[in-house]
Each structure stands twice: as structure tokens, then as C-alpha cells.
Amino acid sequence: MKAFLLREYNHKMSLEEREDPVPGPTEIILRVRACGVCGTDLKIISGKIPPSIVTLPHTPGHEIAGEVVAIGSAVTDVKIGQRGIVYFYIACKDCEMCRTGKENVCFSIKRLGFELPGGFSELVRLPAYNFCPFDEEKPLTEMAVLPDAVATSYHALKTMADVKAGQDVMIMGIGGLGIHAIQIAKLMGARVFAVARREEPLQLATEQGADFVINSSEESSSKKVMELTKGRGVDVVIENVGSAQSMSWSLPCLKRRGRLVIVGYDPLNPYPLNPMEMHYNEWILCGSRVSTKQELLEVIDLVERGRIKPIVYKLLPWEKANEAIDELKSRRGIGRTVLTF
Numbered sequence: 001m002k003a004f005l006l007r008e009y010n011h012k013m014s015l016e017e018r019e020d021p022v023p024g025p026t027e028i029i030l031r032v033r034a035c036g037v038c039g040t041d042l043k044i045i046s047g048k049i050p051p052s053i054v055t056l057p058h059t060p061g062h063e064i065a066g067e068v069v070a071i072g073s074a075v076t077d078v079k080i081g082q083r084g085i086v087y088f089y090i091a092c093k094d095c096e097m098c099r100t101g102k103e104n105v106c107f108s109i110k111r112l113g114f115e116l117p118g119g120f121s122e123l124v125r126l127p128a129y130n131f132c133p134f135d136e137e138k139p140l141t142e143m144a145v146l147p148d149a150v151a152t153s154y155h156a157l158k159t160m161a162d163v164k165a166g167q168d169v170m171i172m173g174i175g176g177l178g179i180h181a182i183q184i185a186k187l188m189g190a191r192v193f194a195v196a197r198r199e200e201p202l203q204l205a206t207e208q209g210a211d212f213v214i215n216s217s218e219e220s221s222s223k224k225v226m227e228l229t230k231g232r233g234v235d236v237v238i239e240n241v242g243s244a245q246s247m248s249w250s251l252p253c254l255k256r257r258g259r260l261v262i263v264g265y266d267p268l269n270p271y272p273l274n275p276m277e278m279h280y281n282e283w284i285l286c287g288s289r290v291s292t293k294q295e296l297l298e299v300i301d302l303v304e305r306g307r308i309k310p311i312v313y314k315l316l317p318w319e320k321a322n323e324a325i326d327e328l329k330s331r332r333g334i335g336r337t338v339l340t341f
């Protein structure tokens with residue numbers, strides 16, 4: 001098979017011939033048909049993810065859709081030829097987190113495209129458990145973005161923020177995740193404030209149902225949010241950027257007892273908290289990490305029922321993976337680029 005390999009940080013990946021993977025008894029082999037390109041792939045390629053997680057040479061790619069071409073001897077519920085997407089978090093199934101339904105924070109998690117080879121490759125090996133089949137009619141190029149861009153926003157809003165109908169929700173950062181967060185927050189009955197630094201993503205945010213859009217390069221987001229909420233602030237902020245600058249804009253938008261959910265992160269620039277502000281406002285801060293497999297299955301259902309529409313900005317032949325990474329670096333795009341095979 002052919003696969004992209006990152007041999008040196010901050011260099012282009014090289015397309016190389018590799019040995020075909022062979023499934024273990026409980027594993028399957030997927031022929032990749034589509035793979036989303038995520039901001040985290042750029043972090044990996046730039047060497048911002050510690051070497052304890054990503055070791056070189058490495059094949060990135062964690063939004064994988066494809067068809068089953070081989071199954072292990074003990075696999076009974078997956079068939080050759082089946083199409084589906086990949087829940088890319090491979091959990092141990094037997095630690096405290098796994099046993100209490102929180103496999104996304106398993107103590108010994110391994111992920112395709114991070115600790116393990118990912119989907120910028122013709123074939124990928126994974127446990128049969130991690131394969132999520134779906135309605136044959138849905139295009140693989142759209143379904144590919146569900147495991148991260150859609151399910152991550154679903155977990156953040158539903159489980160970590162526990163959004164209730166009528167609440168005010170601010171989505172900070174409108175990219176692959178933010179655009180789906182708007183749809184999901186609307187589906188939950190929230191009033192949605194979308195914040196970004198450029199006009200194009202904000203236009204898309206309006207099309208996807210955002211009630212208010214704020215261009216943070218032109219006006220102060222906290223001032224505008226306070227104006228629109230009569231001085232109270234929003235119940236929930238979904239922080240998709242997670243840079244020190246963006247945190248300094250989003251935190252002051254929170255209502256007292258409001259909850260800020262940190263989805264995006266900038267590994268090299270931590271944000272200093274003011275404990276007195278936290279105390280006076282009783283603000284709740286939490287992280288949010290991808291989703292459980294159950295949540296991904298719920299997202300597949302919602303997409304099949306037409307309640308969430310996966311938004312793909314651009315399709316590129318997979319041989320052009322380096323081009324997709326360059327585009328992310330230059331911040332020209334809006335939302336997900338998907339590589340097609």
C-alpha cells in the first residue's frame with residue numbers, strides 16, 4: 001500500500017510504499033476512501049504534540065471513512081465490503097474511565113493518527129469495535145468528518161456543557177468544529193452567538209442558523225455579547241480556539257455560574273486564570289475531548305435523519321495532502337478539507 005509518512009517535523013510528508021497491514025483476530029482492515037484534514041494534523045506536523053504521543057515516522061489522519069477489505073478470525077459482526085467511519089480512540093475497555101462510560105478519557109488511550117498510523121494511507125488497521133457502519137447512501141466524503149468535527153462538538157455541547165433549551169451559547173472559532181457546533185446548539189434549542197475573526201466563516205455561521213455573529217477583529221466580543229444579553233453574558237462558551245488571546249475574549253462573555261468548555265488548545269501558549277474573577281462569578285471551566293463511541297453513533301443517526309448536515313469546505317485528491325496542510329497553515333480555508341481516494 002501507499003501511505004504518507006512524516007519523517008521530520010515542519011517538513012512535507014512523503015508518499016511511500018509500505019507493507020499492507022494484516023488484521024489481528026479482533027481487528028479489521030479498511031480501504032480508506034476519504035479522510036478529513038484537521039487543525040490537529042497541522043499541530044502534529046509542526047511538532048507541537050509531544051514526542052511521548054507522536055513518534056516519527058508517522059502517518060497522520062483521524063477522520064477516516066472507507067470500506068472493509070479484511071477481517072480477523074474472531075470478528076463476527078463486521079462484513080467485508082461494508083462501508084463506515086472510524087471511532088479513532090482505541091480504549092482499553094477495562095480501566096475506571098472505560099468502565100464508567102468515559103472511554104474518550106481512558107487511562108491508556110491510543111488514537112489512529114496520533115499514537116498509531118492514521119488515514120493518510122490506502123489501508124488502515126483498527127479493532128472491529130471501532131468501526132461504525134452507516135446507511136449506504138450517505139457520501140463517504142461527508143461522513144468522514146463525523147468522528148471529530150461533528151462528534152467533538154456534540155460531546156462538548158451535550159455532555160460537557162449540558163445545554164438546555166433557551167440557553168445562550170457562544171461558539172468561539174468557526175471552523176470545521178464550530179460550524180457543526182452551531183447546528184447542534186440550535187438543535188438543542190439554544191440561542192447561538194458565533195464569534196470569528198473573518199467575514200467568510202461568519203457568513204457561513206449565519207447560513208447555519210447562528211442568531212448573532214460577531215467579528216472579533218472589528219469589535220470587542222465581550223462588549224457585544226453583554227449588550228445582546230442585557231449585561232448578563234452567555235450560559236455556555238464553546239472555546240474552539242483555546243489560545244491565550246481567544247480565552248481572554250471568551251471568558252468575560254460568561255454569565256455568572258456559566259460554563260466554558262475548552263475544546264481547542266494552543267499547546268505552547270497557556271492562559272493565566274484570575275482566581276478572584278473565578279470566585280466572584282462561580283465560573284465553571286472544563287475540557288472536552290472528542291466523544292465516546294456511543295455519541296458518535298448518535299451523531300450518525302442525527303445525520304441520517306437529516307438533523308445535522310456535515311459541512312465539507314473542499315475535496316482534494318489524497319496525493320495532495322501536503323497542499324491541504326499548507327492551506328490550514330495559511331488559514332485561508334473555512335472548515336474541513338477532505339482527501340478523496
Ligand SMILES: [Zn+2]
Pocket residue numbers: 038039040041062148149
Ligand atoms: Zn481532529
Ligand SMILES: [Zn+2]
Pocket residue numbers: 091092093094095096097098099103106107108
Ligand atoms: Zn480504559
